[in-house]
Amino acid sequence: MMRVRSIFLAGVVAVAGFAGTLPSSVMAAGDGVKAKSVDWSFYGPFGTFDRAQIKRGWKVYAKVCASCHGLKHVYYRHLLTIGIEPKAMKEMMTSRKMPMIDDAGDAVTRAAKLGDPITAPFANDVAAAKANNGKAPPDLSLIVKARGGGANYIYSLLTGYVTAAACEKEYKGSDGKPLKPESGQSCNTYFPGHIIAMAPPLASEGQVDYDEKGAPKATVSQMAMDVTAFLAWAAEPELEDRKRMGLRVMLFLLILTGLFFVIYRQVWRRVKH
Amino acid sequence: MSANAGHGAPQGTPRGRTANWIERRLPVFSTMEHFSQYPTPKNLNYWWNFGSIAGFVLVAMIVTGIVLAMHYTPHVDHAFNSVERIMRDVNYGWLIRYLHANGGAMFFLVVYIHLFRGLYYGSYKAPREIIWWLGIIILLLMMATAFMGYVLPWGQMSFWAAKVITNLFSAIPWVGESITTWLWGGFTVDNPTLNRFFSLHYLLPFVIVGVVVLHIAALHTVKSGNPLGVEAKTPKDTIPFHPYYTVKDLFGLGVFMLVWAFFVFYAPNFMGHPDNYIPADSLATPAHIVPEWYFLPYYAILRAFTADFFMYWPISWLITAKFAGVIAMFGSLLILFLMPWLDTSEVRSSRFRPIYKIFFWVFVIDTIILGYVGANAPDEVAHIALLGLFDFSTGLTWLTIGEITTFWYFFHFIILVPVIGRMERPRPLPHSISEPVLGGGAVGGGAAAQSRPGPMEKA
Numbered sequence: 001m002m003r004v005r006s007i008f009l010a011g012v013v014a015v016a017g018f019a020g021t022l023p024s025s026v027m028a029a030g031d032g033v034k035a036k037s038v039d040w041s042f043y044g045p046f047g048t049f050d051r052a053q054i055k056r057g058w059k060v061y062a063k064v065c066a067s068c069h070g071l072k073h074v075y076y077r078h079l080l081t082i083g084i085e086p087k088a089m090k091e092m093m094t095s096r097k098m099p100m101i102d103d104a105g106d107a108v109t110r111a112a113k114l115g116d117p118i119t120a121p122f123a124n125d126v127a128a129a130k131a132n133n134g135k136a137p138p139d140l141s142l143i144v145k146a147r148g149g150g151a152n153y154i155y156s157l158l159t160g161y162v163t164a165a166a167c168e169k170e171y172k173g174s175d176g177k178p179l180k181p182e183s184g185q186s187c188n189t190y191f192p193g194h195i196i197a198m199a200p201p202l203a204s205e206g207q208v209d210y211d212e213k214g215a216p217k218a219t220v221s222q223m224a225m226d227v228t229a230f231l232a233w234a235a236e237p238e239l240e241d242r243k244r245m246g247l248r249v250m251l252f253l254l255i256l257t258g259l260f261f262v263i264y265r266q267v268w269r270r271v272k273h
Numbered sequence: 274m275s276a277n278a279g280h281g282a283p284q285g286t287p288r289g290r291t292a293n294w295i296e297r298r299l300p301v302f303s304t305m306e307h308f309s310q311y312p313t314p315k316n317l318n319y320w321w322n323f324g325s326i327a328g329f330v331l332v333a334m335i336v337t338g339i340v341l342a343m344h345y346t347p348h349v350d351h352a353f354n355s356v357e358r359i360m361r362d363v364n365y366g367w368l369i370r371y372l373h374a375n376g377g378a379m380f381f382l383v384v385y386i387h388l389f390r391g392l393y394y395g396s397y398k399a400p401r402e403i404i405w406w407l408g409i410i411i412l413l414l415m416m417a418t419a420f421m422g423y424v425l426p427w428g429q430m431s432f433w434a435a436k437v438i439t440n441l442f443s444a445i446p447w448v449g450e451s452i453t454t455w456l457w458g459g460f461t462v463d464n465p466t467l468n469r470f471f472s473l474h475y476l477l478p479f480v481i482v483g484v485v486v487l488h489i490a491a492l493h494t495v496k497s498g499n500p501l502g503v504e505a506k507t508p509k510d511t512i513p514f515h516p517y518y519t520v521k522d523l524f525g526l527g528v529f530m531l532v533w534a535f536f537v538f539y540a541p542n543f544m545g546h547p548d549n550y551i552p553a554d555s556l557a558t559p560a561h562i563v564p565e566w567y568f569l570p571y572y573a574i575l576r577a578f579t580a581d582f583f584m585y586w587p588i589s590w591l592i593t594a595k596f597a598g599v600i601a602m603f604g605s606l607l608i609l610f611l612m613p614w615l616d617t618s619e620v621r622s623s624r625f626r627p628i629y630k631i632f633f634w635v636f637v638i639d640t641i642i643l644g645y646v647g648a649n650a651p652d653e654v655a656h657i658a659l660l661g662l663f664d665f666s667t668g669l670t671w672l673t674i675g676e677i678t679t680f681w682y683f684f685h686f687i688i689l690v691p692v693i694g695r696m697e698r699p700r701p702l703p704h705s706i707s708e709p710v711l712g713g714g715a716v717g718g719g720a721a722a723q724s725r726p727g728p729m730e731k732a
C-alpha cells in the first residue's frame with residue numbers, strides 16, 4: 001500500500017515538474033493566435049516522412065523559397081538520403097556559386113558540389129536585409145524546431161496572409177492604432193506582431209509544377225503543407241531513425257525492468273520488511 | 274610469514290595469493306566486500322532509490338559529455354554549427370546529444386526528489402549533517418555545471434541566459450561591475466566567456482564526482498537512514514547491500530531509464546526552448562528569456578524582489594531590490610544548509626510528525642507554483658490551464674503569486690520548521706526497525722516516545 005502510494009506520489013511530482021515547462025512553450029507561439037493543426041505524417045510515436053511529399057516540398061523550396069532563404073545546415077548530399085535525385089538539385093547547384101582559390105591563387109567561384117551546404121543566395125546578412133525590406137530572411141534549416149508550434153506554425157504562417165484592408169480592421173499595433181502594413185510589408189495572422197517583411201511566397205495555384213504521377217493538385221495550401229514537411233525533415237533528419245530505435249530501446253528496457261522486478265521480488269521473498 | 278600477517282590483514286572471505294598480495298598493498302577486495310556487505314536497513318522504500326540513480330546519471334553525463342566534446346567547438350563562430358554537425362553528421366550524434374541534454378534535466382529531477390526525500394524523512398539530522406551539506410554542495414556544483422553547459426550550444430537562450438545570470442553579479446555594490454567584467458573576460462558575453470564556460474563545464478563534473486565520493490564515505494560512516502527514522506540497532510534490522518539493494522536499485526534504474534528514453538526518443542526537445550535553435554544574436558533580445566525548468570523556482574524568487582515587495586521594505590534603505598533578489602535567490606539554496614539547526618524536532622521521519630508532514634506537502638506545492646511563476650511573464654494575469662481542458666483566471670498577476678510563494682518559501686524554513694518542531698506532539702515511535710514488522714506493536718503516546726532514548730542519539 002505504502003509502496004503504491006510512493007510510486008503515485010513520485011509520478012505526481014514528476015508530472016507537475018514537467019508541466020511547469022508548458023506555459024513557456026505555449027507562450028512562444030505567435031502572439032497568442034493558435035496555429036492551425038495539421039495531421040502530419042511524421043507526428044506520433046510511429047510517424048515517418050512521406051517521401052513523395054518531401055520531394056514535392058523540395059521542389060517548392062528550390063523554386064520559391066531558395067531565392068531568399070538558405071538551408072545551410074543541410075548539405076546537398078543529405079538530400080540523397082531522402083530519395084531526392086541529383087538531377088532535381090542540378091539547377092540550384094549550378095546557380096549557387098561557392099568561393100574557391102584557383103591554381104593561380106585567384107579568388108574565383110565554382111558550382112556547388114554534393115558535399116556543399118545549401119547556402120543562402122545573398123553574400124551576407126546585410127545584403128540580404130537590403131534586398132528584403134530591411135529584414136534578412138532567416139536560414140530555414142532549423143526553422144521548424146526554432147518556433148513554438150513547429151510545423152503547424154510554419155504551415156499557418158504560409159497560409160495565414162490577410163489583405164491590408166483586413167489587417168487594419170482586425171489588428172491593432174502596440175500604440176492601439178489599427179495596423180497598417182507599409183510598402184514592402186505584408187500582414188499575417190500568425191506572425192508575432194502581424195507585420196511581416198516577407199510577401200506571401202505562395203500566392204497562386206500551380207506556382208510549382210507537380211508533374212509526378214499521382215501528385216495532388218498544387219493548391220497554395222498543398223504547396224505550403226509540402227514545403228513545411230520538407231522543412232520538418234530538414235530540421236530533424238534523424239526523426240525516423242530516432243523513433244525506430246526508440247521503440248526497440250523502450251521494449252528492451254521494459255523487458256529488462258520487468259526481469260529486474262521479478263528478480264527483486266524473488267531475492268526479497270524471505271525478508272520480512 | 275603468512276600471507277595474512279601484518280597490518281590490515283585481509284579478513285572476510287579467503288582469497289588467492291595474488292589477491293592477498295594486492296589487498297595488502299591496495300585494499301581493493303575488502304572495499305568491495307565492504308560495499309557488498311554494507312548493512313542496510315531492511316525497510317527502505319522506493320524513495321531511497323534516487324541516490325543510486327543520481328550516481329548513474331552522473332556517470333552517463335560524463336560519458337556522453339566527453340563524446341560530445343570530441344566534436345564540439347567552443348568558439349562563437351562555430352559552436353552552434355558544430356552542435357548541428359553533431360546532430361546531422363556524427364554517427365549517432367543526435368543520440369549522444371539528446372541523451373546529454375535531456376540527461377541534464379533528468380539529473381535535476383532525480384536529485385530534487387532525492388533532496389525532498391531528505392526533507393521528508395529528516396535525513397539532515399544527526400548524525401547525517403555532513404552527508405546533507407555535501408549533498409547541497411553537489412546541487413550547487415550541478416547548477417553551475419548545467420548553467421554553463423546550456424551556454425555551450427550558443428543559441429539565443431544560451432546567450433541571453435548567460436547574459437541575465439552573469440549580470441546578476443553586477444548588482445553587488447561597489448565591486449559588481451568589475452566582477453561581471455572578470456567573469457565575462459571582456460565587456461560583454463563573448464568568445465572568452467564561451468571558452469571559459471566550456472573549460473569549467475568539463476571540469477566541474479569531475480569535482481562533483483569527488484564530492485559524491487565524500488558524500489558516500491560519510492554515509493558509510495554513519496550508515497543509511499530509513500523511513501521510520503529510528504536507527505538500525507541489531508543485525509535483525511539490516512540486510513547486506515548485495516544482493517538485496519543492488520537488485521532493487523537495478524529495478525529502479527530500469528524504470529528511470531524508461532522515462533529518460535521516452536524523452537530522448539519521443540520528445541527530445543520538450544524540455545528545451547525553441548529559441549535555442551536560433552543562433553545567438555547579441556542584437557535581438559528574445560521576447561521572453563526563460564531558464565531551463567529546473568531553475569525556474571529560483572528565477573521566480575529573484576524576480577519577486579521589486580521595490581513594491583513587502584519583504585524588501587525593511588532592507589530598502591540598505592540595498593537595491595535587484596541585489597536583494599540575488600541574495601534571496603542564493604539564500605533560498607543556502608538556507609538548506611541550516612536545516613539541522615532549524616528543525617528542532619527530535620523525531621526524524623515525517624511519518625510520526627502529523628503537523629510537519631502537512632506543511633512539507635504545502636512546501637512542495639509552493640516550490641512547484643514558484644516554478645510556474647518563473648516560466649511566465651511577471652506582469653501577466655495568471656491563468657491556470659491544462660492542455661486546453663480547463664483555463665481559468667486567478668485575477669492575480671504572476672508577480673503577486675511569486676511574491677506570496679517567495680514569502681512562504683522563507684516563512685517555511687525560518688518560522689514554520691523551528692516552531693513546528695517545538696510544538697508538535699509526535700506519534701509514538703517503534704522501538705526498532707524490526708518491531709512494526711514482527712508485530713511488537715507501538716506503545717504509549719507521544720510522551721512515551723519522548724521518554725525513550727531519542728532517535729537522535731543525542732546525549
Ligand code: HEM
Pocket residue numbers: 331334335336337338339340341342345356370373374377378380415418419420422423424425426474475477478479481545
Ligand atoms: C554533471 C554533469 C553534467 C551536466 C549536468 C551537464 C549539463 C549540460 C547541459 C544542460 C548542456 C546543454 C545541452 C543542450 O541544450 O544542448 C550541456 C552541453 C554540453 N556538455 Fe554537459 N553536462 C555534464 C557533464 C559534461 C561533461 C563531463 C562533459 C565533457 C566535456 C560535457 C560536455 C558538454 C558539451 C560539449 C556540451 C555542448 C554540446 C550540446 O550542447 O549538446 N558535459 N551539458
